Amino acid sequence: MITPSAPRRHARLLTALLGVSLLLTPDIPAKAAAVEPLPTTEIAPGVHVHQGSHHAWAAHDGEDVANIGFIVGARCVAVIDTGGSPAIGQRLKAAIERVTALPVCYVINTHMHPDHVLGNVALGAGSPGPAYVAHVRLGPSLSARAPYYLEAFRREGGQALAPDAVVYPTQTVADRASLDLGGRQLELRAWPTAHTDNDLTVFDQQTGTLFTGDLLFMGHLPVIDGQLRGWLRVVGELKALDVARAVPGHGTVSDDLRQAIGPEETYLTTVLREVRAAIKAGVPIARTLDQLSATGIAGWQLADEFHRRNLTAAYAELEWED
Amino acid sequence: MNPKRRMLISLPLLLAAGRMVHAQQAGATDPALDIDANPMWLQFRDSLFAGRPITTPADDVLRLEAPARAEDAAIVPIALRAQFPQSDSRYIRRIYLIIDNNPSPMGAVFDFTPASGRAEIETRVRVDAYTHMRAIAEMNDGKLFMSTRFVKASGGCSAPPGKDPQAALATLGRMRLRVEGEPVLNRPSLAQLMMSHPNHSGLAMDQLTRNYTPAHYVRLVRISYAGEPVLTAEVDFTISENPNFRFYFVPKGRGELKAEVLDSQSRRFEATLPVQPVSNPA
Ligand SMILES: [Zn+2]
Numbered sequence: 001m002i003t004p005s006a007p008r009r010h011a012r013l014l015t016a017l018l019g020v021s022l023l024l025t026p027d028i029p030a031k032a033a034a035v036e037p038l039p040t041t042e043i044a045p046g047v048h049v050h051q052g053s054h055h056a057w058a059a060h061d062g063e064d065v066a067n068i069g070f071i072v073g074a075r076c077v078a079v080i081d082t083g084g085s086p087a088i089g090q091r092l093k094a095a096i097e098r099v100t101a102l103p104v105c106y107v108i109n110t111h112m113h114p115d116h117v118l119g120n121v122a123l124g125a126g127s128p129g130p131a132y133v134a135h136v137r138l139g140p141s142l143s144a145r146a147p148y149y150l151e152a153f154r155r156e157g158g159q160a161l162a163p164d165a166v167v168y169p170t171q172t173v174a175d176r177a178s179l180d181l182g183g184r185q186l187e188l189r190a191w192p193t194a195h196t197d198n199d200l201t202v203f204d205q206q207t208g209t210l211f212t213g214d215l216l217f218m219g220h221l222p223v224i225d226g227q228l229r230g231w232l233r234v235v236g237e238l239k240a241l242d243v244a245r246a247v248p249g250h251g252t253v254s255d256d257l258r259q260a261i262g263p264e265e266t267y268l269t270t271v272l273r274e275v276r277a278a279i280k281a282g283v284p285i286a287r288t289l290d291q292l293s294a295t296g297i298a299g300w301q302l303a304d305e306f307h308r309r310n311l312t313a314a315y316a317e318l319e320w321e322d
Numbered sequence: 323m324n325p326k327r328r329m330l331i332s333l334p335l336l337l338a339a340g341r342m343v344h345a346q347q348a349g350a351t352d353p354a355l356d357i358d359a360n361p362m363w364l365q366f367r368d369s370l371f372a373g374r375p376i377t378t379p380a381d382d383v384l385r386l387e388a389p390a391r392a393e394d395a396a397i398v399p400i401a402l403r404a405q406f407p408q409s410d411s412r413y414i415r416r417i418y419l420i421i422d423n424n425p426s427p428m429g430a431v432f433d434f435t436p437a438s439g440r441a442e443i444e445t446r447v448r449v450d451a452y453t454h455m456r457a458i459a460e461m462n463d464g465k466l467f468m469s470t471r472f473v474k475a476s477g478g479c480s481a482p483p484g485k486d487p488q489a490a491l492a493t494l495g496r497m498r499l500r501v502e503g504e505p506v507l508n509r510p511s512l513a514q515l516m517m518s519h520p521n522h523s524g525l526a527m528d529q530l531t532r533n534y535t536p537a538h539y540v541r542l543v544r545i546s547y548a549g550e551p552v553l554t555a556e557v558d559f560t561i562s563e564n565p566n567f568r569f570y571f572v573p574k575g576r577g578e579l580k581a582e583v584l585d586s587q588s589r590r591f592e593a594t595l596p597v598q599p600v601s602n603p604a
Binding site for chain 1: 387389393394395397399401444446450451452475476477478479481483485486488489498502503516518526527562564568
């Protein structure tokens, strides 16, 4: 695929591959310097966040679309999501190395979507390497989808990735878990099916920062790839949490989770109400998509990419209601 | 059951794993995207319809409705609609649904009778890749008509597997059979069959255990009214999780609408609905 960005993409891919091959040897500073670190902001002491841009993953340079974070303890570093390509993961690694010399001990994935997990492979350095931590259902869901994600990446992003570029969890969470970074505890919570069937949140006790993964979308239209009613129940629980700030999966960091989650709750509630009404009125699925194609999307980005998809998923779910 | 069809469908399955990636090398000259030269299509055409003319386009006989883009790769609503009512002298006997670049391209074969009233089906399918979709009607006199649509694959993070396989499995076999509106004596009446089933392809490998999730999908749906066949669907995992079919039947008096379902693990499911048609439309 010949696009103006193609040479840069190839360079990045090459860097990613080289990075992986260096994993068995100690860091070579000259290599690290060749990678442009992801810009990050320290939003609270020891909590660093990179905000992704609002694009659909893999389309037009869209590898860097999800938010990424890392938290530095006294002993080691935990990474929360790794970006939409090995190259982004490599730049994340460089960003971490700019902040601290401590090793990465945990790579946590908030769910199986490719914009959050495809950088995993670049974080595998060190001996012992990091534990890859995720919801117990991430592995099966990701492995069922990985061939499609890689194909979409090739088709729309113009890059071929080998199947082993997808790195799976080595440590799973079925309900709750604590991770110790040295004087710093992270509380992990696995949720019932909501945005996906494998959503996981990460709470940093020290600063009261909650990484919501894609349970919270801001600006970027929420995407239903799990269960709409389950998601709304989880939104209700998230609103009741006492947190100092929330890092959404997409959008800006907020110090008011209840307010930040409002638009998402309104959108999901609207989809629920309108699709339910269509089903009750006996409107078939295809016609429902046409009738509701503009309902509830005002103010959201990427509605063209995701709204009809959400209506489809909502219809297939809600038609089973009594 | 049609043994010929079983044989045909197993071949693409064997090819599926290796084919997915290179079937889609995008570009104007890609044979996978060429409506006349897709290799899977040529294979089906030669083995199923050897030497018989196929009239296309044929939107005046059979319309295939499908979205231009598969918004959700796991649930793509489609409709096959005959453009005339079934009668004893002229009816559609069978409709083949072929999705060229899916792992199992011939995802469904629907058999109709004059008692179907209308040869129409609405359902949801999985779409794996950019592909032509074909509906081929075989008339009672053997003539063939084909309608096609091109469907773009969904964007990045949508994929054909189901959203909550555990939930689908937990309610496996739950069925709903209902008539839309009031059934009218001797007129085609619309009905819907819904079934809770994961419809697993058996193509996805669990990277942790290196095991494949066993194939487990609905393979046969048989609908009858008052003991007379209305619709027989031979299907596979091309159909979305929780299969859903809307179809017609003609009630010629009081009777029982019955759906029998067989899955690939030889489990049998059944749903029935007593129907009392009215003689005049409400
Ligand atoms: Zn997501």
